[in-house]
Every structure is written in C-alpha cells, then in structure tokens.
Amino acid sequence: xxxxxxxxxxxxxxxxxxxxxxDNPQALDILSSVVQGFGVREQIKCAxxxxxxxxxxxxxxxxxxxxCAMPDMDGYDFVRWLRRETPRPTCLTPVIMLTGHAARxxxxxxxxxxxxxxxxxxxxxxxxxxxxxxLASDEREFVQCDTYMGxxxxxxxxxxxxxxxxxxxxxxxxxxxxAVEANMDQSDIDMLIKxxxxxx
Amino acid sequence: MTEARTFxxxxxxxxxxxxxxxxxxxxxxxxxxxxxxxxxxxxMLAVTTALGQLEExxxxxxxxxxxxxYEKAAALLDMAGxxxxxxxYGAAYSLCEITDLMLASGAWAWPSVDVxxxxxxxxxxxxxxxxxxxxxxxxxLRSVVARxxxx
Numbered sequence: 001x002x003x004x005x006x007x008x009x010x011x012x013x014x015x016x017x018x019x020x021x022x023d024n025p026q027a028l029d030i031l032s033s034v035v036q037g038f039g040v041r042e043q044i045k046c047a048x049x050x051x052x053x054x055x056x057x058x059x060x061x062x063x064x065x066x067x068c069a070m071p072d073m074d075g076y077d078f079v080r081w082l083r084r085e086t087p088r089p090t091c092l093t094p095v096i097m098l099t100g101h102a103a104r105x106x107x108x109x110x111x112x113x114x115x116x117x118x119x120x121x122x123x124x125x126x127x128x129x130x131x132x133x134x135l136a137s138d139e140r141e142f143v144q145c146d147t148y149m150g151x152x153x154x155x156x157x158x159x160x161x162x163x164x165x166x167x168x169x170x171x172x173x174x175x176x177x178x179a180v181e182a183n184m185d186q187s188d189i190d191m192l193i194k195x196x197x198x199x200x
Numbered sequence: 201m202t203e204a205r206t207f208x209x210x211x212x213x214x215x216x217x218x219x220x221x222x223x224x225x226x227x228x229x230x231x232x233x234x235x236x237x238x239x240x241x242x243x244m245l246a247v248t249t250a251l252g253q254l255e256e257x258x259x260x261x262x263x264x265x266x267x268x269x270y271e272k273a274a275a276l277l278d279m280a281g282x283x284x285x286x287x288x289y290g291a292a293y294s295l296c297e298i299t300d301l302m303l304a305s306g307a308w309a310w311p312s313v314d315v316x317x318x319x320x321x322x323x324x325x326x327x328x329x330x331x332x333x334x335x336x337x338x339x340x341l342r343s344v345v346a347r348x349x350x351x
Contacts, residue, residue: 009224009225010220010221010222010223010224010225011217011222011223011224011225011228012216012217012218012219012220012221012222012223013216013217013222014216014221014222015216015219016212016213016216016217024275024278024279026239026242026243026246026279027278027279027282029239030236030239030243030282033232033235033236033238033239034232034235034236035232036232036235037228037229037230037231037232037233037234037235037236038228038231038232039222039223039228039231060212062211062212062213062216063213067278069274089209089211089212092209092211093211094211094213100274100277100278100281100293100296101273101274101277101293101296101297101300103296103297103300121277121278121280121281121282121289122280122281122282122283122284122285122289123281123282124233125228125229125232125233125236126229126233128232129225129228129229129232132213132217133217133225135211135213135214136211136213136214136217136218137214138211138214141206141207141208142206142207142208142209143204143205143206144204144205144206144207145203145204145205146203148204152206179203179204195350
C-alpha cells in the first residue's frame with residue numbers, strides 16, 4: 001500500500017461505472033446518493049443479485065457494492081458466481097461487500113467467496129471512500145485454484161525474501177504451492193469449529 | 201489436490217482513479233455526508249417501523265418464526281447503520297447477535313428478545329443519545345448476550 005491519503009488528495013470516479021446491489025430499495029437509494037457524492041456519474045442499481053448477473057453479462061462494471069444478506073441468491077453466492085463463472089476481466093472486478101450484522105462467520109464467508117473488502121456498518125461515507133481508495137491501490141495478487149478465486153486472503157506479512165536476514169518463522173512465502181494433502185470435507189471443517197462441551 | 205495460480209492485475213477502477221481530475225477527498229466526503237443526511241428522516245421512519253414489527257412479533261411469540269426475528273433485527277440494524285444512531289445501533293447489533301446465537305444453538309428465549317426490543321424503544325424515545333441510561337442499557341444487553349454464548 002502507498003502512503004495514507006490526505007484530505008486534499010483527489011479522487012476521480014467520474015469515468016467509473018458502479019453497480020449497487022441491495023434488496024432493500026431504501027438502502028439502495030441511500031447508497032446511490034453516497035456514491036453520487038463521491039463523484040460517480042454512472043451507477044446501476046439492482047434490487048437482486050439475479051438482476052445484477054444479467055447486467056454483468058452485458059457490460060463492463062468497474063466497482064461493485066453488494067449487500068451480504070439478500071433472499072434467493074445472496075451476496076456471497078453472487079461474488080462466488082462473479083469470480084468463478086464469468087470470463088476475464090469481469091471476474092476480476094473489485095467487490096466491496098456491505099454487512100450490518102458482522103458475525104465472525106459472515107466475515108469469513110465474505111473473505112472465502114472472493115470479495116475484495118467487507119465493510120461493516122455503521123457505514124460512514126468517509127469509511128466507504130477510504131475502502132474504495134484502498135481498492136484502487138490494492139497490490140494483492142489474485143489467487144485461482146479449484147476451490148477459490150479472488151484476492152489473496154492471506155493477511156500475514158510476507159516478510160523479506162527467503163535469502164535475506166530478518167525473516168520471522170511466521171512470514172509467508174509469496175509462492176502459493178500445490179496443496180500437499182487432500183482438501184478437507186466441509187463436514188470435517190464444521191466439526192472443527194463446532195462448540196462442544198468438554199468434561200475436565 | 202488443487203494447484204493454485206497467482207497473478208497480478210490492475211483493475212479499471214485503479215486506472216480510472218489515477219487519472220487527473222475528480223474532486224478532493226474532503227469535498228467528496230462532504231457531498232456524500234450531505235446526501236446521506238437527506239435520507240435521515242425517511243431512514244429513521246423505517247427504523248421505527250421495523251421496531252414496531254419486532255414489538256408485534258414479541259407480542260405474538262410465534263415459535264415457528266424465530267428466523268424472522270433475526271431478519272427484522274438485521275433490517276433495523278442495516279438502516280440504523282447508515283446514520284449516527286449510537287446506542288440504537290449497539291442495541292440492534294446485540295439483538296442480531298443473540299438471535300443468531302439462539303438460532304444456532306436451538307435454545308430460543310423470548311425474554312432475551314423482549315429485553316432487547318424494550319431497550320431499543322427506550323433508546324429511540326430518548327433520541328438515540330449516548331448517556332448514562334443508554335450505557336447501562338447496553339451493559340445489560342451485553343450480559344444477556346454473554347449468557348447465551350456457548351461455554
């Protein structure tokens with residue numbers, strides 16, 4: 001990431017097309033007003049993720065803001081579809097997911113479906129714009145494999161290169177290698193995080 | 201077994217935002233804040249309506265509709281989250297948290313929902329102002345949620 005933005009820095013969203021997806025029409029209008037305030041001239045509002053998929057098949061979008069919780073196809077399914085089922089460069093479109101109740105499980109779900117960022121309410125225009133600016137300077141690589149497509153989810157430091165002093169035991173390699181063992185079943189993962197009473 | 205492939209990609213958004221022009225961050229936030237303020241009245245009306253629906257649901261106590269309580273609480277939270285509603289947002293978040301926990305555990309307790317809904321009404325009637333009363337209410341709600349968390 002580059003230096004933090006200053007209030008006097010300029011943000012140019014005049015040429016950007018923003019897709020807003022929320023099943024609540026009032027929330028959609030509010031979001032639209034905020035985005036317009038940022039200087040976005042072209043925005044498309046969709047009341048459902050299914051309607052948004054039709055738009056995306058027809059034209060290029062530069063930024064997507066999508067609510068997590070929606071009936072039928074929710075925000076997570078939509079992002080998963082975008083990342084895995086659409087051709088390049090559409091599948092690489094930056095996505096900000098918006099959530100009211102940010103339970104840990106939901107944040108993890110957003111991360112694992114391939115969202116670029118999750119923004120939890122209370123939502124202020126300053127925070128939302130900051131996330132958009134972060135997205136513009138996002139230097140994360142995209143990861144593509146059978147089970148995931150989206151920005152690199154690893155947030156730990158890569159640390160200095162392997163042959164340089166100063167690396168820590170927890171630093172990650174920039175190389176994502178092939179998996180060394182079979183993927184776990186979802187039921188096994190569920191069992192790992194299921195709260196269970198223990199007798200001490 | 202999956203082979204992961206990584207690649208760099210510069211988005212259109214990134215290219216467009218690096219173009220000269222646009223507006224200062226200060227100006228963009230100021231305009232967006234003003235636009236958001238224009239929705240406050242209708243937004244708070246939606247919050248009040250959602251709270252009325254929760255109160256009605258608490259009165260009826262339909263045990264087949266626990267999921268709807270979470271959905272109504274989440275709708276209230278969504279709208280309250282656009283505005284500076286301080287303790288109201290905190291109480292709505294707490295209601296989402298406890299209904300989510302109770303749905304997951306299958307141990308539903310209407311009194312826990314009741315106390316949240318009453319706190320929401322008190323905070324709303326008090327103008328969503330932060331103070332000793334709202335702090336005490338939120339502390340009480342936190343202890344209710346804490347009791348519902350799995351050991």
